[in-house]
């Protein structure tokens with residue numbers, strides 16, 4: 246008994262670690278979130294029953310839990326140095342010249358450079374002894390750092406145990422950082438809870454590594470790339486160059502930045518910098534420059550160090566993403582759901598090549614937290630495609646002419662009262678669709694590409710339609726006629742034809758796009774797709790209960806309530822009735838009469854690999870047969886369709902006594 250449990254635990258650990266490696270190091274996804282969660286849950290359950298069988302490399306050891314009183318100081322066995330900076334091409338040329346002066350011509354013949362993005366996080370050192378992660382520390386002042394082992398262990402891409410041919414002792418050095426997407430989510434959540442947002446991903450990463458509660462550090466989902474080696478003892482593979490060492494680290498299971506590249510000469514270095522810079526906004530993490538390194542270890546040694554920085558490496562820094570400017574005024578924008586967002590109007594300023602004249606102030610609490618006033622000098626920050634934000638006030642430069650920002654009590658567009666529900670950070674206009682701003686925003690969403698995709702109907706025309714009272718809600722678009730359009734100022738024959746043609750072209754929306762276009766609160770594109778997969782028709786959705794909505798993966802109580810509220814609301818019902826009289830929703834599978842289908846009323850789960858169906862293929866087939874498809878097994882599951890290598894879902898089905906069918910039986914009963 247215990248042997249088979251031991252084997253299963255080893256199997257689960259290996260599989261989850263492999264999935265983690267694919268996901269975090271190779272950027273490849275094989276399992277859905279819920280499939281992954283099911284494996285994880287199975288492992289956790291087995292380990293809870295048999296704690297003596299917990300393996301040191303178990304992924305459950307990465308979720309944190311240890312709470313410290315303070316961090317211990319540790320002294321680095323080899324100091325962690327910093328880099329000199331280059332700010333322009335001339336600085337880079339001089340770096341190359343200095344190197345050339347110090348090397349002989351035969352050495353120069355072997356010289357190549359290595360270029361890497363300069364990741365904007367914090368440097369950490371991770372010590373492995375006999376392949377096990379035994380200690381991790383921050384850089385600190387380079388001589389002494391803090392022992393952050395428990396937190397570093399929670400970083401998914403850092404192995405707790407090395408794979409392959411590892412040295413007896415190995416100190417890996419690299420950068421811990423927070424991805425932009427994780428940072429944005431974290432800050433949104435903090436703003437919702439009225440907590441202070443982090444100014445940038447670097448601060449967020451540093452704050453997370455310095456969490457005394459490692460569970461919180463785990464939740465922060467940090468990333469890591471290795472960029473070098475500190476101590477190395479008894480290495481079975483010999484490394485003669487930095488690039489070789491990085492390949493070696495990768496073979497031990499450590500993540501290395503995929504954008505690193507070899508460079509023959511200084512011209513290649515500059516070209517690398519330009520390429521990385523032009524991609525900067527699209528990268529999933531922030532970088533503040535690139536780093537150039539002499540690749541050959543023998544040459545690095547010859548070049549040595551000047552004070553606290555190596556002569557063989559340099560950081561070529563980019564322009565900062567932050568800039569200082571003056572807050573000229575604040576406008577209040579009304580969103581689709583009535584949310585009121587304060588927008589800072591700024592003295593235009595160039596931030597790393599982009600002119601910025603507006604920035605978000607998020608909400609009233611954020612204005613209070615920043616203590617910002619009109620006329621203040623402010624620091625703003627932009628990153629990627631996100632709206633720039635005001636991050637702080639330069640209080641030292643405040644003069645007596647500043648004036649306070651008054652958060653409005655009534656909607657700036659329709660004058661209805663503004664309400665802020667207790668516990669929520671967002672204030673909303675209570676005007677609903679009597680508010681022109683909300684109408685326009687709702688129409689903008691309705692016509693957008695991922696919704697009804699009515700091309701050519703831009704914001705400008707929608708504003709005119711609403712202001713001229715031609716259109717009040719989305720259904721009104723379908724009764725517009727050419728004569729009405731031609732009466733509008735600057736509307737030509739051709740524009741009118743184009744607009745009418747694209748409205749006409751939107752009359753057969755996919756079910757998911759139609760659901761998304763309704764702009765139900767919190768229901769984004771992905772959730773709309775899940776709903777369209779799970780429900781046979783609009784009517785089925787309209788009659789659903791909040792309790793049942795919550796049975797769907799990814800739908801929590803808040804979303805469930807928004808859905809029920811929307812479908813119960815009389816105005817929405819009228820809108821749906823009118824819309825469906827103009828458009829013909831395209832359901833995923835032809836459904837004649839849902840009640841008559843062979844699997845109507847049943848909930849199926851498919852697991853393992855099937856010979857005749859892809860993952861989506863079997864889902865489509867089951868829906869076509871009238872079944873609801875769920876991704877996890879529960880007591881509500883009717884049948885589990887189990888293919889080859891079906892794992893935890895099959896065991897769960899057996900445990901719960903749920904009917905299990907294999908592919909052959911399924912095809913015999915429901916032939917294609």
Ligand code: IVH
Nearest residue numbers: 326327328361362363364367368420472536
């Ligand atoms: S090499 C001798 N490579 O930049 C210094 N550093 O000022 C070895 N950094 O503290 C550092 N990306 O936090 C190196 N690809 C990279 C880097 C990188 C970011 C940071 C690191 C270090 C600082 C140097």
